[in-house]
Amino acid sequence: MKWNKMLALALSGALSLSLLTACGGGTSSDPGSGSSSGDKVIKIGVFEPSTGDSASGGKKEMLGMQYANYETPTVEVGGETYTVELVTADNASSTDKALTAASSLVSAGVSLVLGSYGSGVSIAAGPTFQQAGIPAIGVTCTNPNVTIDNDYYFRICFLDPFQGTVLANFAAEKFGAKKAYLLGELGNEYDQGLITFFEQAFTAAGGTVIKDSYPTNNSDFTTYLTKAKNENVDVIFTPVSIAYATQIISQASTLGLEIPILGSDTLDDNKVLEAASGTNVPLYVSTFYQEGGAPEFDTGIKEYINNNADAKTANGGDDTIAAVTAMGYDAYYVALEAIKAAGSTDPGAIQQALWNVTYEGVSGAIAFDDENGDAIRDTAYIKVSDNNGAWNLETVQTVQ
DSSP: OOOOOOOOOOOOOOOOOBOTTOOOOOOOSSTTOBOTTSOBEEEEEEEEOSSSTTHHHHHHHHHHHHHHHHHOOEEEETTEEEEEEEEEEEOTTOHHHHHHHHHHHHHTTOSEEEOOSSHHHHHHHHHHHHHHTOOEEESSOOOGGGTTTOTTEEESSOOHHHHHHHHHHHHHHHHOOOEEEEEEETTOHHHHHHHHHHHHHHHHTTOEEEEEEEOTTOOOOHHHHHHHHHTTOSEEEOOOOHHHHHHHHHHHHHTTOOSOEEEOGGGOSHHHHHHHTTSOOOEEEEESOOTTSSHHHHHHHHHHHHTOHHHHHHTTSSOOOOHHHHHHHHHHHHHHHHHHHHTSSOHHHHHHHHTTOEEEETTEEEEBOTTTOOBOOOEEEEEEEOSSSOEEEEEEEEOO
């Protein structure tokens, strides 16, 4: 168990930028302030990308939080009922803008933070939350560096060493792969970290790899894909953003490439499914949740999406349930558990309570380890595109 002294806070100003379903309307920067109607309010920060390359995933992750807040808009704190107000800050999928977004949440007087989709922005913002003494719960930021040396950043998802190993093992078991082509964005911590972990597991099992990195804002992947084809690789592993993944898949189809493409959790998105639809590209992804895993949740979120035009737009225009939406939903309820356990709106008390929180979510059991506040998880879902706009569950993979 780790216990940390609360850092002194001198918070001022206000930011009340609510989500679609945010409740309350308090303008005080103090945690647990009252609203204009006299209700007690606790503010939870939502640190997610709603613009930039990761916007599609960020909006879907927020959607899970929005639905959970719609479903459960209050929490009991020390015997009193508080309205939960979600305060959003767009980190714009950028490590530079992440600092401004994080600072805005500190100034808004949030008691804790949820997010982000994207490890790079989470790593960038971590010191801001730590220095302010405000705990953050990472939802799908899988890079190990998010929580290392930061007792205020927790997370509910599996980590990239696990995910990379899962996909390397899957490549060997499913395809008998001996040679893999690894492709990611230059300088992207998420991409490059996963590529490293995949390579370590794949080569340890006797495989060989060829690696390339493309520059930011690249849009022509034909040279890279042609190289993979000419090298006679068995699989292509490309753990990239949604925006890049759609281009890679479309261009692989144009080239007539039928080498299996393996992607990480970022590729579990209906925009990626749309790119694969009507092609012969074999596409497999590792992820946190498969639709059908929690029928009551599935029914509820689909009804919510289909009766809310803004929610449907945020979800990409249909009611396909993204794994990140299920994770955002679970993160909200983990936050409520921590608030209830703390019996306080004080960020320091909530940070201390988080270490002992356990919760049975729609994505599985959630608990944090004592070392870094990382989720204790050993299971990933591997899904395959049917190339007709849907995911099918391929297998459930574990690594000890």
